[in-house]
Amino acid sequence: xxxxxxxxxxxxxxxxxxxxxxxxxxxxxxxxxxxxxxxxxxxxxxxxxxxxxxxxxxxxxxxxxxxxxxxxxxxxxxxxxxxxxxxxxxxxxxxxxxxxxxxxxxxxxxxxxxxxxxxxxxxxxxxxxxxxxxxxxxxxxxxxxxxxxxxxxxxxxxxxxxxxxxxxxxxxxxxxxxxxxxxxxxxxxxxxxxxxxxxxxxxxxxxxxxxxxxxxxxxxxxxxxxxxxxxxxxxxxxxxxxxxxxxxxxxxxxxxxxxxxxxxxxxxxxxxxxxxxxxxxxxxxxxxxxxxxx
Amino acid sequence: xxxxxxxxxxxxxxxxxxxxxxxxxxxxxxxxxxxxxxxxxxxxxxxxxxxxxxxxxxxxxxxxxxxxxxxxxxxxxxxxxxxxxxxxxxxxxxxxxxxxxxxxxxxxxxxxxxxxxxxxxxxxxxxxxxxxxxxxxxxxxxxxxxxxxxxxxxxxxxxxxxxxxxxxxxxxxxxxxxxxxxxxxxxxxxxxxxxxxxxxxxxxxxxxxxxxxxxxxxxxxxxxxxxxxxxxxxxxxxxxxxxxxxxxxxxxxxxxxxxxx
Numbered sequence: 001x002x003x004x005x006x007x008x009x010x011x012x013x014x015x016x017x018x019x020x021x022x023x024x025x026x027x028x029x030x031x032x033x034x035x036x037x038x039x040x041x042x043x044x045x046x047x048x049x050x051x052x053x054x055x056x057x058x059x060x061x062x063x064x065x066x067x068x069x070x071x072x073x074x075x076x077x078x079x080x081x082x083x084x085x086x087x088x089x090x091x092x093x094x095x096x097x098x099x100x101x102x103x104x105x106x107x108x109x110x111x112x113x114x115x116x117x118x119x120x121x122x123x124x125x126x127x128x129x130x131x132x133x134x135x136x137x138x139x140x141x142x143x144x145x146x147x148x149x150x151x152x153x154x155x156x157x158x159x160x161x162x163x164x165x166x167x168x169x170x171x172x173x174x175x176x177x178x179x180x181x182x183x184x185x186x187x188x189x190x191x192x193x194x195x196x197x198x199x200x201x202x203x204x205x206x207x208x209x210x211x212x213x214x215x216x217x218x219x220x221x222x223x224x225x226x227x228x229x230x231x232x233x234x235x236x237x238x239x240x241x242x243x244x245x246x247x248x249x250x251x252x253x254x255x256x257x258x259x260x261x262x263x264x265x266x267x268x269x270x271x272x273x274x275x276x277x278x279x280x281x282x283x284x285x286x287x288x289x290x291x292x293x294x
Numbered sequence: 295x296x297x298x299x300x301x302x303x304x305x306x307x308x309x310x311x312x313x314x315x316x317x318x319x320x321x322x323x324x325x326x327x328x329x330x331x332x333x334x335x336x337x338x339x340x341x342x343x344x345x346x347x348x349x350x351x352x353x354x355x356x357x358x359x360x361x362x363x364x365x366x367x368x369x370x371x372x373x374x375x376x377x378x379x380x381x382x383x384x385x386x387x388x389x390x391x392x393x394x395x396x397x398x399x400x401x402x403x404x405x406x407x408x409x410x411x412x413x414x415x416x417x418x419x420x421x422x423x424x425x426x427x428x429x430x431x432x433x434x435x436x437x438x439x440x441x442x443x444x445x446x447x448x449x450x451x452x453x454x455x456x457x458x459x460x461x462x463x464x465x466x467x468x469x470x471x472x473x474x475x476x477x478x479x480x481x482x483x484x485x486x487x488x489x490x491x492x493x494x495x496x497x498x499x500x501x502x503x504x505x506x507x508x509x510x511x512x513x514x515x516x517x518x519x520x521x522x523x524x525x526x527x528x529x530x531x532x533x534x535x536x537x538x539x540x541x542x543x544x545x546x547x548x549x550x551x552x553x554x555x
Contacts (some may be wrong), residue, residue: 089350163399163406170389170400177387179345182374182404182451288391 002134007255008248009137013145015247020148020203022227022239023155024196029233030172031192032084034095039200040221041106046072046201047208047217048114051121061123068205069198076197077190084193085186088175103218110215118212123205144206151202152240155195159236168192226270230277232284241286246270295321296342296379296455296486301356303334303341305349311337313510314356319455320503324478324487326518328494328531329507335490336384338507339457342488343381344370375404378454382447384490385463386440390433394424394443397432401447410450417446420476438469445476455486462493474500494531498522506531 021039028036036042050068053059059067083098123143130137159165171178171188178185200221207220223246231242253269277285296319303312311334319325329335340346342358344365358366360377373379389397398417402410418425421442427435432443441461448456458477462470470493478500481487491497498504504521506514514526521527 089348163403166392166396166400167403169392169396170403173389173391174387176345176348176383177389178400179348179370180343180381180383180387181401181447182371182380183400184369184371 003255004252006135007251009135010141011248011251012244013137013141013247014251015244016145016148016152016240017203017206017243018223018227018246019240019243020151020199021221021224022231022243023152023236024199024203025224025228026231026234026236026239027155027159027168027172027192028196029228031168031189032095033092034084034099035233036196037096037099038079038103038106039224040218041103041110042072042076042197042200043204043207043221044110044213044215044218045075045106046197047121047204047213048110049075050201050205051119051208051213054123055119055121061125065205069201072201073194073198076200077194079197080190080193084189088186088189107215107218114215116215118214121208121211121213123209140209144209147206148203151199155199156236158195164191223270226274229274229284230270232287234288235284235286238284238286242284245273249273295319295361296488297359298338298342299357299359301338301341301358302354303337303346303351304354305337305351307352311351311510312341315507315510315512316356317505317512319486319488321486322481322484323502324481324489324500326494326497326501326504326521327488327490327507328492328497328504328527332509333507334510335507336459339381339383339459339488339490343379343457344368344373345381371404374451374453378452379457380448380451380453380455381457382444382459382461384459386437386444388432388435388440388443388447390431392432393429394432394435395428397443397447398450401450405452413450413452417449420449420479421446437464438466438473441465441469441473442476445473445480449480453485455488456480457488457490459490460492461489462491462496470496494527495522 025036025039028034046068049071050064053067053071054061054064057064079102083102084095087095087098125139125143127139128142129139130142159168167178167183167188168191171183171185175185178188204217208217227242227246228239230245231238231240249269250266254266257265257269281287298315298317301312301315302310304310315334315338317338327335327338337346337351340349340351341353346353353366357364360379365373365377370381389400392400395414398414399410402413418428423439424443424446427439432440435443445461461473461477465473474496477487477489489497489501498518498521501518504516504518505512506521506527514521514524516524522532
């Protein structure tokens with residue numbers, strides 16, 4: 001029982017980070033109708049930008065973090081301007097393919113600049129390790145979970161309580177209609193990509209903090225795929241639930257199935273779960289109910 | 295005053311849709327544009343509203359002037375902000391997944407200020423049914439309610455000129471009538487209106503002047519009253535002309551292929 005709760009708890013904490021990754025996929029999908037396959041590279045670039053400000057320049061965390069996020073946002077905006085905007089009005093599929101190519105390109109850039117070796121990455125956050133009897137939750141995952149949850153809340157507040165959020169939601173639904181009513185759809189898309197890149201950077205920094213940072217960290221970004229497909233591609237709440245489900249599934253598989261001799265099953269389990277979910281609900285668990293009128 | 299001079303528009307660099315159109319719109323009038331499907335009415339409105347490049351179209355010739363100032367090539371948002379020109383695109387351009395209140399809020403994005411709330415109340419005053427449904431998602435509203443919402447949203451942008459693209463599309467006759475009376479009410483408050491319609495009779499009834507478009511050209515223009523009396527218009531758009539005037543038809547530039555009336 002203790003094992004179970006332990007696995008569940010750590011699963012939820014990691015799941016919250018995955019949820020943030022899922023959210024950044026979802027907001028782009030809703031706005032551009034494209035799936036951002038370059039998420040892993042965004043994650044690495046965001047983390048490296050933070051790395052430069054925090055470790056290389058030695059700025060204090062409270063300055064380095066916002067600077068890193070702004071820089072990551074600018075990279076996201078630049079990518080949108082250069083690759084997605086020229087495709088406005090074309091099929092969303094071409095944007096999705098572009099992001100695939102972009103992934104390779106960005107990965108090569110990162111390897112050129114930073115090399116492919118690992119960088120040690122350690123944030124000196126206050127120790128908030130929780131220990132209850134036999135249960136032990138380490139400080140880093142708790143910080144990661146909390147920060148991700150805060151960011152998630154912030155994004156939801158932005159989307160549902162501010163006028164910019166209203167404009168983003170309107171543009172996400174239909175760019176032509178939004179433009180006709182005086183919303184600058186192109187600028188809104190730019191903002192959405194920037195926000196998404198910043199969210200991915202936060203998740204990236206938290207994940208790097210578990211271990212080290214290298215260009216191979218990009219693989220973690222792919223965890224967002226089962227998250228959004230389980231939760232529903234266009235559902236923000238679905239990203240949260242999907243993230244937690246994937247995190248828990250992974251950690252339970254790690255605790256119960258891997259000891260049976262199936263080493264590495266932890267990484268496969270979310271995809272198996274994804275298959276089952278898609279068989280039952282092809283739109284994902286919380287895919288938006290489409291308003292159909294005849 | 296809006297004047298469109300010899301406008302030519304192509305889509306995807308090859309499909310020529312407008313072949314030299316000149317239209318003038320005087321301040322304070324209701325201008326009606328009628329024409330068959332594919333005549334280029336919507337393209338004309340898109341060009342004026344600055345949204346043509348979004349649909350991969352290009353203005354290759356001619357000019358669009360608002361009070362002698364060219365607005366060709368400006369962004370849709372700039373045209374709206376500077377010239378108070380709002381384009382209500384066809385087929386009820388409301389955001390289905392936002393509530394009616396949020397829809398009105400989204401439409402006032404470009405001019406967010408303290409008066410948005412009172413303007414919303416004004417829209418609810420004009421369309422009481424919207425006030426009752428304001429927390430409902432717009433996608434679940436009926437066709438007439440959606441079209442009223444679309445016009446309400448256009449009013450939230452504080453327009454001086456409204457471009458309405460087939461507001462009567464898919465609405466019951468009685469709702470169309472209500473809608474058109476609201477449109478003439480709006481006109482009396484000083485908003486210039488350009489109305490593109492398939493429902494020629496109802497439109498010409500409230501209009502001051504009208505143009506008839508055929509395959510990217512203006513083939514007829516005049517006072518709304520004159521157009522209502524015109525033999526060609528009666529035959530092709532009002533369905534009440536005399537059918538046996540064969541010799542006259544030969545003289546016309548366009549062929550008979552209007553089966554939708």
